[in-house]
Amino acid sequence: MSKLSFRTAVRKLLVTSLGLLLLAGCSTARDPKSFTPYASAEHLIVxxxxxxxxxxxxxxxxxxxxxxxxKAELQDEAGTFYRGPGKCVFTMPESHSKTFEYQGGLWVPRDGGLEKAKIYSYFSAEDFYANNPGVSSVFINVDDGKIFLWDKVLSEDALKNLEWRKSNEGSVQ
Structure with a gap:
């Protein structure tokens, strides 16, 4: 194996490990079918x-x-899931130049509102494999399409830097 292909293999392994670590730090995967659809035009504006x-x-x-x-998409016994446009959730490890993007949005608990809101994301095996060519794992496929509720509550600074609004209107002003 040449030095270049060895470095490439090591780099792929590190990127794969980093991606798995980021998702593992999020939470346990939950099947969206276990939630109730939210029948409302209510939404939040970022x-x-x-x-x-x-x-x-x-x-x-x-x-x-x-x-x-x-837009309000799903609800569980503890709160409501507001799904954003496209791949609106992102994470950027400081030790890596790649930005990982996911579909998802913001989960708002019934008892605490935006001050206790958390990001959630849908896991996509297709995206994972696109970011990690040549990697194969049964463990990745098991979580495809499931929701990860991230463990970190939005920071106070993040909330201060945003104008969050509950609204029944359909446009950003």
Missing amino acids: KQDFTYSGKRGLYNFKEGLREGIY
């Missing part, structure tokens, strides 16, 4: 992209949400 910093395992990272309209 007026600008935001990020906040944190530490997950050994890695420092920035993560956040993209600007857009987050």
Whole structure:
């Protein structure tokens, strides 16, 4: 094996490990079919992209949400899931130049509101394999399509830097 292909193999292994670590630090995967659809036009407006910093395992990272309209999608016994446009959830490990993007949004608990809101994401095996060519794992396929509720509550600074609004209107002002 040449030095270049060895380095490439090591790099792929590290990126794969990093991706798995980021998801493992999120939470346990839950099947969206276990939630109740939310029958409402209610939504939240994220007026600008935001990020906040944190530490997950050994890695420092920035993560956040993209600007857009987050529509009420699902609910469970504890809160409501507001899904954003496209791949609106992102995380950027500081030790890596790649930004990982996911579909998802914001989960708002019934008892605590936005001050206790958390990011959630849908896991996509297709996206994982696209970011990690040549990697194969049964463990990845098991979680395909499931929701991860991230463990970190939005920071106070993140909330201050945003204008969050519950609204029944369909446009960002």
